[in-house]
Amino acid sequence: MQNKKVIVTIKDSVGALPRIIQIFARRGFAIEEVHAKTIGENKEVIIIFPADEYIQKIVLGQLNKLVDSIEVKDEV
Amino acid sequence: MNGARGVVEGLLDEKAEVIFGIPGGAALPIYDEFHKEPNLRHIHMMHEQGAAHAAEGYSRVLGKVGLCMGTSGPGATNLVTGIADAFMDSVPIVALTGQVPTKLLGKDAFQETDTFGITLPITKHNFRLSKSEDAYQNTRDAFNISLSGRPGPVLIDLPKDTMVGEFELNKEQFKYTQLKALPQNSNEVFSKVVDLLFNAERPMILAGGGVTIANAGLELTKLAELLRCYVATTITARGAIPTTHPLSLGQIGMHGRQVVNHSIANCDLLLAVGTRFSDRITGNLEAFAPNAKIIHIDIDATELGKNVPFHMGIVSDAKTALQSILAVAAQKKLQGKDNLFRQRVKALDVECRCNIASDDTPIRPETIIKEINEILPENAIVTTEVGHHQMFATHFLKVKNPRHFLTSAGAGTMGFGLxxxxxxxxxxxxxxxxxxxxxxxxxxxxxxxxxxxxxxxxLTIALFNNGGYGIVQQWQKEFYEGRKIAVEFGKHTDFVKLAQSMGAEGIKVERPSEIQEAMKQAIMSDKVFLVDIATSTVDNGMPLVPPLGKNTEMLLGQHCPLVNPRYFDAE
Structure with a gap:
C-alpha cells in the first residue's frame, strides 16, 4: 500500500495525541511516522501511514469526527 | 467556590435532575455537594455498572442526558461496560468519575486507574479536569457534546485536587465550546430521493435506531403510508413505527423474520435511515440487498459506506431528512404502480406468522411473549437483558411507541435490563x-x-428462567456439534427467594395459563415484583442466520414455518 500523509490540527488538551493514535490502533492500521508540534493553543500532527482507498476514507472520516479536531488536510 | 461546586452548578444549569451512582474516596468532594443540593436526586445503585445502565435507561426514555458517577479505580472501571454500551447504541450519558489528586497520577496510588485512557475509545469525548477553573465549562460542554449530532457518552475524570481547589465562577461569560455543524442538504437531494422512491418497482424502507433517537417515528410512518412501502426495523428501531401497523414488517437480520430478509434481498431500492448496517443486520455483505440501489441517510458521515456501499449517501438526522422527503413527495404525484412486489411481501408476511400459543411446559419463550402481549399496558416501557428472551421479545413483542422498548443492541450487554x-x-x-x-x-x-x-x-421483572444461557446453547448446538459447556446452571438458585431477601415480591409460574394473572398482579402491585417463569430450553427457537451467512439462508427454529420465497423467484 502506498503511504498517505494527513495533517491534523487539534485542540491541545489532555490526550490530544492518543485520540488520534487510537483511531489507527483500534482498527489495526499501521503508522509509519508521526510528527507533532504545538502551535498556540493547538497541536499540528502530521501522520504518514500506508493506506488503500478504504483505509484513507476511514481515517479521514474518524479524524474529522474527533470533537477536538479543527482541520484535517490530506496530501498524497 | 470549589471545583466540585463548579461541576454541580454545571449539572444544575443543564437541568439535570437525577444522578445514578456510588460514592468513594476520590468522589467525596462531589458527593458533599450533592448532599447540599435537594434539586439533584441521587439514586444510590449497588454496582457502578448498574449506575451507567440506569443512566442509559433514563436517557433512552426521555432523550435527555443520563447522569452517572463512580469513584476512581474500580468505581470507574465498573462504569466502563455501561459507557461502552451507550457508545454502541448512541445514548447520551455523562459519566463523572473521581480520580486521585493530580500529583499522584502515575504513582499507582490507591484506587488509581487511568480512567481517561481506558475510556478514550468508548466515549464520544472525554475530559480529565486539569484545573478547578474548567469544572463548570467542561461539565456544560460534556452535556452539549453528548446530545449534539450523533449522541454518545462523555466522561469527565475529576482529580480530587481540582475538586477541592477554589476558583471564581463567572456564569455570564459562559458559552459552549463550538462544535462542528452538520452539512445542509439542498432540496434537490431530497427531490432525487423522491424520484428514486417513486420510480422503484420494489422499494423497502429500513429504519434504524437513528429514527428513534431523532424522534422521527411519526415521519417514518407517514412516509411508509404515502409510498405504501413496507418497513423493516433494526432492534433499536422497535416501536419507531408501531409493530401493529400493517406496513411494519418487523425485525431484520440474524434473528429477523424470514419475510423481512427475503424482501430486503429482493428489493430494488432500499431507503436506509439511521442504521449503521451492523453485521447482525446485513449478514454476508455480498448477499445483502444485492439488486438494490441503497439510499443511506445517517447523521454520522463516517457511517456512509463504512459497511455497505451506497447509491446515495446523505448526512442528516433522520427527522430532518424524512420531513424533507415528505415535503417534496407531497408536491409530486405517485403514479399508480403495479404493486406486485407489495402483494408478494404481504403473502409472505402471512405465511411467516407462526403459532406462538402453546400449552407446553416448561413454557415456550414465544408463548410467554404472547401472554405478555395480551396484558401489556399501552404505555408500558419494556427493557430486556441479552439473550434468547431478548430475541423473542424483539421478534414478537408488540411495541406501539418509540422509546418504549429499551435493549442493549450493539454491545449486547447481559445485565442491562434491570x-x-x-x-x-x-x-x-x-x-x-x-x-x-x-x-x-x-x-x-x-x-x-x-x-x-x-x-x-x-418495576416488574418477567424472568424467562431456563436454567442457562439459551442463545449460547443454540450456537453450541448449531456450530459446535452440540458440545455444551458452561451454559447450564442455576438448578439451586431460587430467584423468588432472592427477590424476597431484598424486600421485593416474587411468584413462580409454571403453566402458560398462569402468566397473564401473575403479570397483572405484578404490574398492579406497584412494587418491585419478580415473576419467575419456568421456561423451556429451546435450542433453536428462532430463525438464525449463521455468522456472516446469507440472510436468506436461515436455520429455522423448531416452530418456524418454512417460508418459501417462490413469489420472488417468479420474476
Missing part, C-alpha cells in the same frame, strides 16, 4: 416498567433489585 428499568421508571414514574429478563443476565445484576426496593422504584 438497571435500565430502574432508570426508565425514574424517567417515567407514571408508566409501568417491565424488565424482560433471563436467568443468566439477571444473576449478573441481581443486586439492583435491592436498589429498586430501597429507592422505592416499582
Amino acid at each position: 438497571p435500565a428499568a430502574i432508570g426508565a421508571k425514574v424517567a417515567a414514574p407514571d408508566q409501568p416498567v417491565i424488565d424482560i429478563s433471563g436467568d443468566g443476565s439477571l444473576i449478573m445484576v441481581c443486586q439492583e433489585i435491592a436498589t429498586a426496593v430501597e429507592n422505592d422504584i416499582p
Whole structure:
C-alpha cells in the first residue's frame, strides 16, 4: 500500500495525541511516522501511514469526527 | 467556590435532575455537594455498572442526558461496560468519575486507574479536569457534546485536587465550546430521493435506531403510508413505527423474520435511515440487498459506506431528512404502480406468522411473549437483558411507541435490563416498567433489585428462567456439534427467594395459563415484583442466520414455518 500523509490540527488538551493514535490502533492500521508540534493553543500532527482507498476514507472520516479536531488536510 | 461546586452548578444549569451512582474516596468532594443540593436526586445503585445502565435507561426514555458517577479505580472501571454500551447504541450519558489528586497520577496510588485512557475509545469525548477553573465549562460542554449530532457518552475524570481547589465562577461569560455543524442538504437531494422512491418497482424502507433517537417515528410512518412501502426495523428501531401497523414488517437480520430478509434481498431500492448496517443486520455483505440501489441517510458521515456501499449517501438526522422527503413527495404525484412486489411481501408476511400459543411446559419463550402481549399496558416501557428472551421479545413483542422498548443492541450487554428499568421508571414514574429478563443476565445484576426496593422504584421483572444461557446453547448446538459447556446452571438458585431477601415480591409460574394473572398482579402491585417463569430450553427457537451467512439462508427454529420465497423467484 502506498503511504498517505494527513495533517491534523487539534485542540491541545489532555490526550490530544492518543485520540488520534487510537483511531489507527483500534482498527489495526499501521503508522509509519508521526510528527507533532504545538502551535498556540493547538497541536499540528502530521501522520504518514500506508493506506488503500478504504483505509484513507476511514481515517479521514474518524479524524474529522474527533470533537477536538479543527482541520484535517490530506496530501498524497 | 470549589471545583466540585463548579461541576454541580454545571449539572444544575443543564437541568439535570437525577444522578445514578456510588460514592468513594476520590468522589467525596462531589458527593458533599450533592448532599447540599435537594434539586439533584441521587439514586444510590449497588454496582457502578448498574449506575451507567440506569443512566442509559433514563436517557433512552426521555432523550435527555443520563447522569452517572463512580469513584476512581474500580468505581470507574465498573462504569466502563455501561459507557461502552451507550457508545454502541448512541445514548447520551455523562459519566463523572473521581480520580486521585493530580500529583499522584502515575504513582499507582490507591484506587488509581487511568480512567481517561481506558475510556478514550468508548466515549464520544472525554475530559480529565486539569484545573478547578474548567469544572463548570467542561461539565456544560460534556452535556452539549453528548446530545449534539450523533449522541454518545462523555466522561469527565475529576482529580480530587481540582475538586477541592477554589476558583471564581463567572456564569455570564459562559458559552459552549463550538462544535462542528452538520452539512445542509439542498432540496434537490431530497427531490432525487423522491424520484428514486417513486420510480422503484420494489422499494423497502429500513429504519434504524437513528429514527428513534431523532424522534422521527411519526415521519417514518407517514412516509411508509404515502409510498405504501413496507418497513423493516433494526432492534433499536422497535416501536419507531408501531409493530401493529400493517406496513411494519418487523425485525431484520440474524434473528429477523424470514419475510423481512427475503424482501430486503429482493428489493430494488432500499431507503436506509439511521442504521449503521451492523453485521447482525446485513449478514454476508455480498448477499445483502444485492439488486438494490441503497439510499443511506445517517447523521454520522463516517457511517456512509463504512459497511455497505451506497447509491446515495446523505448526512442528516433522520427527522430532518424524512420531513424533507415528505415535503417534496407531497408536491409530486405517485403514479399508480403495479404493486406486485407489495402483494408478494404481504403473502409472505402471512405465511411467516407462526403459532406462538402453546400449552407446553416448561413454557415456550414465544408463548410467554404472547401472554405478555395480551396484558401489556399501552404505555408500558419494556427493557430486556441479552439473550434468547431478548430475541423473542424483539421478534414478537408488540411495541406501539418509540422509546418504549429499551435493549442493549450493539454491545449486547447481559445485565442491562434491570438497571435500565430502574432508570426508565425514574424517567417515567407514571408508566409501568417491565424488565424482560433471563436467568443468566439477571444473576449478573441481581443486586439492583435491592436498589429498586430501597429507592422505592416499582418495576416488574418477567424472568424467562431456563436454567442457562439459551442463545449460547443454540450456537453450541448449531456450530459446535452440540458440545455444551458452561451454559447450564442455576438448578439451586431460587430467584423468588432472592427477590424476597431484598424486600421485593416474587411468584413462580409454571403453566402458560398462569402468566397473564401473575403479570397483572405484578404490574398492579406497584412494587418491585419478580415473576419467575419456568421456561423451556429451546435450542433453536428462532430463525438464525449463521455468522456472516446469507440472510436468506436461515436455520429455522423448531416452530418456524418454512417460508418459501417462490413469489420472488417468479420474476
